[in-house]
Amino acid sequence: MLQSNTSLTFVVRRRAPELIAPIAPTPRELKPLSDIDDQEGLRYHVPGIHFYHRDPKMGNRNPASVIREALAKVLVFYYPFAGRLKEGSARKLMVDCTGEGVLFIEAEAEVTLNEFGEPLHPTFPCLEELIYDVPGSGGIIDSPLLLIQVTHLLCGGFIVASRLNHTMSDAHGFRQFMTALGEMARGAQVPSILPVWQRELLFARDPPHVTFAHREYEEGTNNITTTGMDEMTEKSFFFGPTEVASIRRLVPQNLKSCSTFEVLAACLWRCRTIALKPNLEEEMRFMFPFDARAKFNPPLPIGYYGNCIVLTSAISTARDLAQKPLSHALELVTNAKSIVTEKYVKSTTDLMVIKGRPNFNHARSYCISNLTKFGFDETDFGWGKAAYGGPATGGLNIIPGVVSYCMRSKKHKGESGIMVPICLSSRAMDKFIEELNNMLILDNE
Structure with a gap:
């Protein structure tokens, strides 16, 4: 940490x-x-x-x-x-x-x-x-x-x-x-x-027609019903090669090709769910914004600077997340990622028009935005690359406890890795750290 x-x-x-x-x-x-x-x-x-x-x-x-x-x-x-x-x-x-x-x-x-x-x-x-x-x-x-x-x-x-x-x-x-x-x-x-x-x-079609479920936008209460969401605290967690290898040891052979982001996402979703102690029968939702530029044929023009991110979601009961092995969450995350196609993006644009541009449903939800590939620290105004470049907060300013960023970082002595700020209540944070350390087989720093 x-x-x-x-x-x-x-x-x-x-x-x-x-x-x-x-x-x-x-x-x-x-x-x-x-x-x-x-x-x-x-x-x-x-x-x-x-x-x-x-x-x-x-x-x-x-x-x-x-x-x-x-x-x-x-x-x-x-x-x-x-x-x-x-x-x-x-x-x-x-x-x-x-x-x-x-x-x-x-x-x-x-x-x-x-x-x-x-x-x-x-x-x-x-x-x-x-x-x-x-x-x-x-x-x-x-x-x-x-x-x-x-x-x-x-x-x-x-x-x-x-x-x-x-x-x-x-x-x-x-x-x-x-x-x-x-x-x-x-x-x-x-x-x-x-x-x-x-x-x-990226305008909706005429007439618009939705062809996917898009459960990330389903109607329902947006109240955060998990326990202990007051008095929020934010801590940043570093995942270098050692930490990633420790988590990957829990990944079965048929999922070894999963990306580092997918493995971390499944791990954090699972640990966070256990830490929040929701009703075990409640459905928990993991979402991530997916950059769909390359999904178009032909691809969107180089230089397009508008939003081309669509949400996709994985859903599981809290019981299955907590009691089944990591592979359960990981399979759900990889399946959610694989569903994004050009047709999925068009279905999302049509949904926005049909349903009045809704917000995503953040009840019992967790969202991680993967920023590891964007290289914000490479921005050079003449004084060289940035010592740090990226989000100014870990997601606390958006929807506390729901949104996190996944970004490139360095630890002591320059070790490169990935850093994820997590926002939880103090009690939930203690349980989150305990669960994460159990998966890492590392002493809490």
Whole structure:
């Protein structure tokens, strides 16, 4: 288990927030989002964060000034980000490309990068100071679609924090935008990958017709009925080669080809269910967002930066999860993953239209978003790769206890692996750690 330096406190001084508009004229038009983009479950702001060390080669260059100028340039290509969302009939979201700009804040903090601890991982201290919630900016409609705050540190390093309206992009799309922003900061005139809008590729069919069950969106109470969900705590767990091998020893021969994410997902779903102590006859649901870009024939265009994630789910009774071997949960996870095809994506888009863009049902649910392949830490503004790049929280800000991220990380002495922040009540967390250690055959660190 990784320990965060959550007791760290420091003072942040901010300049007045400003709107950064495209440096050149951009089209004034109304651009509808896709029927994957504008579902209820994506109508929130996603916080991200990048930490950078001081680089002597950059001399006295001000990273905030560099990124501010690059932002004005990259918005010429990604001009919808400078607009504002409107809602039409049947709750259809569209971008009014007004060119008003994205929010930008320059700040300085009386803290060094080393004080955040090693390795860097959520939850980060004083996060509300590093991503300042500008009054009136947090809405979905008629609000800035992106906020970026650059905070200078005492050591000469800096932090780039962001807050993205999720309806505009998924992790793949935002990684593409941040890469382009870094390229502009390093002197490029044009992004290496040009952005592609074409949200009509993920419009519902006419007429829409649902061809899969999509139990992740089934109607029912969204109250969290598992026990002890008050007084939440969040801890980050590291899975290096040793930990992954310990879990894989429980995997039968016919499932040995399963991915590391699938094995970890099954393990965490099982341990979490046991820790929550639900009624054993209750159905527990595991969901994960699946990037379906490659499932299309032909594939979606390179440069498409809209959401192309669909939810798929595995369902089991709590009794079977707790009492059957890990292979039970693992088979359910792999089967849920295998169901995603182009037809499944089209069925999801049609469901959104038919059912009024519903949220997913998070009662007795657990969702892990796999971010291990996106390389947010590779974003380079001229000071090299980030010491950490990725989510600013472990999911606590979305639906406490329901959503987690799975991300690349390093442990002591640079050991590479995967880190997963888990959010549970204190009592459930103790039981979760006990169950996980039983599976790992490792002493709790």
